[in-house]
Amino acid sequence: MTGFVSENERQAPGPLVNAPGVVLAFILAFVVVHAIQMLGGEGNSLWMLFNFGLHPLHVTDTGGWVTAWLWFPAWTKLVTHAFLHADLTHLVFNSLWFLVFGSIVARRTGTWRFLGLFLLTTVAGGLVHVLVYPQSMTPVIGASGAVSGILGASFRFILRGWHTPADAPLLPLFSRTVLSAALVWSLLNFALGTIGFTPDGFGTLIAWEAHMGGFLAGLVFFPLFDRRLRAES
Helix, strand or coil, X not given: CCCCCCHHHHHCCCCHHHCCHHHHHHHHHHHHHHHHHHHCHHHHHHHHHHHHCXXXXXXXCCCCCCHHHCCXXXXXXXXXXXXXXXXXXXXXXXXXXXXXXXXXXXXXXXXXXXXXXXXXXXXXXXXXXXXXXXXXXXXXXXXXXXXXXXXXXXCXXXXXXXXXXXXXXXXXXXXXXXXXXXXXXXXXXXXXXXHCXXXXXXXXXXXXXXXXXXXHXXXXXHHHCXXXXXXXX
């Protein structure tokens, strides 16, 4: 996308098919990769998990005894892990959140800036997880870091109200509105990660640290990707 949405589009958002192409392309990629995971057999699924899931030790292993077995450079896992999902529930929930908030943000940033924002928030989420668990071989997968980052980015302009124009000025990072919303989300994310909540029940810990890394990156650095580049004083 190269221009701001029209006044009519601001007042009456279109249906699913009118979501920005870049958002739909990401969701299609999530679905295709998951299909390859599931339909290729257990061996193929494990191979993809080992080579594309984010194992912190693969990134921090300076001796090379682990990374020597990888088909691709370990640093690429900071991005590729976002395209793998544990099951259909994981895929659907991440895709729905990405559709809603990704569409809001992509209409404001345009395609290329949105790609940059996705990359930044995905890597930030992965790096935070690696820094917290540098020796872990438990893989992290899913687009939750990017989804959290897109959510954080949206906090910089959607918190004005439900009818916020797509080109409204940014809210300052340290405004009471932004900080309050960020605090509530952070506490909720920490609580769900600690008690181990998943959409299908309790008992599975989520990578809440990666969510925080992505969220903070989107919240803080969104102005670098915003076409308005104008904040409220």
